[in-house]
Amino acid sequence: MTTSCVLALGLILWKLNVQFPQGVSDHEQIALRWAHFAAGITWVGLLYFFNLVNVPLMKALDGPTKGKVVPVLMPKALWWFRWSAVVTWLAGFRYFMILAKTDAANAGAPGLMWRWLGIWLVAWLLAFVIMFALLRPTEGLLNNGWVLAALIGFIMAATAWMVLSLLGQPAAGNRTLSISVGGGLGTIMFLNVWGIIWRCQKKLIAWTKASAERGTPMPPEAAQLARQVFLASRANFWLSFPMLFFMAASSHYPFLSGK
Numbered sequence: 710m711t712t713s714c715v716l717a718l719g720l721i722l723w724k725l726n727v728q729f730p731q732g733v734s735d736h737e738q739i740a741l742r743w744a745h746f747a748a749g750i751t752w753v754g755l756l757y758f759f760n761l762v763n764v765p766l767m768k769a770l771d772g773p774t775k776g777k778v779v780p781v782l783m784p785k786a787l788w789w790f791r792w793s794a795v796v797t798w799l800a801g802f803r804y805f806m807i808l809a810k811t812d813a814a815n816a817g818a819p820g821l822m823w824r825w826l827g828i829w830l831v832a833w834l835l836a837f838v839i840m841f842a843l844l845r846p847t848e849g850l851l852n853n854g855w856v857l858a859a860l861i862g863f864i865m866a867a868t869a870w871m872v873l874s875l876l877g878q879p880a881a882g883n884r885t886l887s888i889s890v891g892g893g894l895g896t897i898m899f900l901n902v903w904g905i906i907w908r909c910q911k912k913l914i915a916w917t918k919a920s921a922e923r924g925t926p927m928p929p930e931a932a933q934l935a936r937q938v939f940l941a942s943r944a945n946f947w948l949s950f951p952m953l954f955f956m957a958a959s960s961h962y963p964f965l966s967g968k
Contacts, residue, residue, distance in 0.1 A: 734807070741804045748796035753949055755790045756898075760946040764939070776921025783914050791907050798899045805892050808885045816880030825885075828875050833893040836868040837900045844905060844940050846933035854940070861944055865894065865951075873965070883958070886965040891955030898945045898952065905941040909934040 730736065763786075767775060806826065813821040840861055843851060850856050869890045876889050913934055919925040958964065 738804065738807060741800045741807075745797055745800040745804060748793045748800065751789060751793035752797050753953075755786060755793070756942070756945055756949060758786070759790075759942055764942075773921070776917055780914060780918040780921070783910065787907060787910055791902050794899050794902045798895065801888075801892055801895060805885075805888050808882075808888065812878075812880050812882055812885050816878060821878070825876050825878075825881075825889075829872055829889055829893065830896075832868055832872050832875075833896045834900075836864055836893075837897050837904070839864055840897065840901075840944070841904060844937055844944070846930075846937055854943075857940060857944075858947070865897070865948065868893065877966075881966070883963040883965045884960060887955045887959035887962075891952050891959065894948050894952035894955070898948055901941045901945050906938055906945075909938045913938070 767779075770778065806822070809822045809825050810819070813819050813825065843857060843860055872889050872893060873886055876886060913931060916925070916927050916931055920927055
């Protein structure tokens with residue numbers, strides 16, 4: 710049955726005169742996009758699971774039940790969460806490099822690609838450093854979720870404006886500029902995963918497991934780390950929406966062009 714299906718599919722493709730691209734770059738780009746999509750679905754899907762399902766669930770569980778669920782569920786979920794983020798970012802960054810290289814070549818200055826990538830990376834890393842400082846446990850106004858949301862939104866918008874202003878050369882196309890924003894937001898999300906969420910969660914998981922198995926009390930800083938994880942995860946949740954818009958707009962909604 711399987712052999713017959715393969716032969717039938719081969720016959721259909723032959724009859725349709727299907728011809729695949731011959732260039733190595735074309736094959737690389739479709740492989741990168743496929744890996745980016747597959748890993749991104751896994752990453753963002755788990756992000757939505759954590760925010761829409763897991764957070765309310767954990768609030769409803771009592772201490773003993775949580776002590777049984779967290780050490781089993783979270784290490785597995787977070788393994789897929791953080792490594793799918795790595796694959797998503799690496800595949801996306803390589804694809805972004807290809808687009809930037811093409812635009813730079815069209816501008817007659819191939820070396821411009823590295824200037825664009827350097828500006829892009831420094832700008833978004835700086836935005837993450839500021840965001841990281843804001844999300845550290847604190848008291849007072851900066852512990853208010855609405856205040857943090859407004860500040861983080863302003864930082865992301867300002868960074869996006871700066872990146873578009875600096876990268877908006879005459880040869881820069883909509884794909885490069887859209888991904889410079891969408892990929893920048895994805896970079897912030899990626900750094901949040903490894904720099905905040907996983908760094909704090911592995912401590913919380915270990916403490917929860919020790920508390921359930923040996924009755925060890927949770928350290929005083931556990932509540933602060935849990936709050937930091939929640940804020941970083943919730944920030945990623947909301948940033949995912951403009952990130953997905955700009956990534957989709959790169960090929961399907963041309964509205965940006967170089968100066």
